[in-house]
Amino acid sequence: MSFNLDSYLGIQPDALEVYSQRADVLAANIANADTPGYLAKDIDFRAALSAAGQGGDGEGASGSAGGSLQPRITSPDDLGAGSPQHGLSTEQFLKYRVPLAPSLDGNTVDSQMEESAFAENNVRYEAALTFIEGDFSNLNTVISD
Amino acid sequence: MAITNIFDIAGSGMSAESVRLNTVASNLANADSVSNSPQSAYKARYPVFQAVQDALAGAGPTGAADASVKVDGIVQSTTPGTASYDPGNPLADANGYVYSSNVNTVEQMADMISASRSYQNDADVLNTSKQLMLDTLKLGQS
Numbered sequence: 001m002s003f004n005l006d007s008y009l010g011i012q013p014d015a016l017e018v019y020s021q022r023a024d025v026l027a028a029n030i031a032n033a034d035t036p037g038y039l040a041k042d043i044d045f046r047a048a049l050s051a052a053g054q055g056g057d058g059e060g061a062s063g064s065a066g067g068s069l070q071p072r073i074t075s076p077d078d079l080g081a082g083s084p085q086h087g088l089s090t091e092q093f094l095k096y097r098v099p100l101a102p103s104l105d106g107n108t109v110d111s112q113m114e115e116s117a118f119a120e121n122n123v124r125y126e127a128a129l130t131f132i133e134g135d136f137s138n139l140n141t142v143i144s145d
Numbered sequence: 146m147a148i149t150n151i152f153d154i155a156g157s158g159m160s161a162e163s164v165r166l167n168t169v170a171s172n173l174a175n176a177d178s179v180s181n182s183p184q185s186a187y188k189a190r191y192p193v194f195q196a197v198q199d200a201l202a203g204a205g206p207t208g209a210a211d212a213s214v215k216v217d218g219i220v221q222s223t224t225p226g227t228a229s230y231d232p233g234n235p236l237a238d239a240n241g242y243v244y245s246s247n248v249n250t251v252e253q254m255a256d257m258i259s260a261s262r263s264y265q266n267d268a269d270v271l272n273t274s275k276q277l278m279l280d281t282l283k284l285g286q287s
Binding site for chain 2: 023025027030032033037119125
């Protein structure tokens with residue numbers, strides 16, 4: 001019986017990946033809080049994670065028992081550059097935020113909302129890290145005892 | 146790694162906000178400057194922020210979403226300044242008028258607070274992301 005680390009860790013590494021990309025998007029929103037005409041975006045987390053669980057768009061998922069993320073080419077330059085992008089492209093799950101209050105300069109960033117979303121995202125990231133940490137320490141116990 | 150983008154993004158936000166703080170400082174410092182003609186009077190300066198979509202687009206997995214911010218340029222306010230009669234001023238023109246700057250100090254103070262809050266937000270993002278990266282680096286070591 002072979003041991004598959006990917007299926008052992010479950011969905012947490014994928015979640016970590018999506019959280020880190022969502023942090024990227026939220027950081028961009030916060031940085032552009034004063035840019036006229038900037039439209040705030042966010043990742044549809046549920047859709048992104050369920051796609052991650054299925055191995056992207058269903059391509060290249062064969063041979064993975066846990067159905068986790070496969071390394072996939074996200075840009076035509078990847079092969080030439082010799083550094084294939086790992087993980088899922090979340091670009092397709094980006095949605096524009098619906099602004100709570102319109103602003104005169106066309107900016108739809110609500111700093112307070114972005115800050116709280118960022119904080120929440122970080123807590124979830126930490127939680128996923130803790131789960132993985134626990135998995136590793138269980139593994140360690142099994143190995144050393 | 147995708148999360149390294151955050152440092153670029155938050156860093157660009159901080160540098161843009163510091164340019165804004167600089168223009169506020171310059172405007173406030175010149176609030177009482179006078180001149181001998183309306184043309185040469187000090188005009189309030191404002192930075193123009195622009196999202197940079199193309200520089201990072203396609204580089205990260207989130208594609209065009211990773212927008213940093215840049216200062217596209219500095220514009221001068223076109224609001225007319227006030228002319229005041231002050232013949233004793235060495236800068237007064239032939240009719241005894243001096244022309245003051247068009248800086249609105251109340252507006253500048255509000256702008257300063259807004260810029261400083263945005264800067265704090267960016268610094269906060271940077272700090273939290275750094276902490277998360279450090280935690281990720283320590284994964285499995287405890």
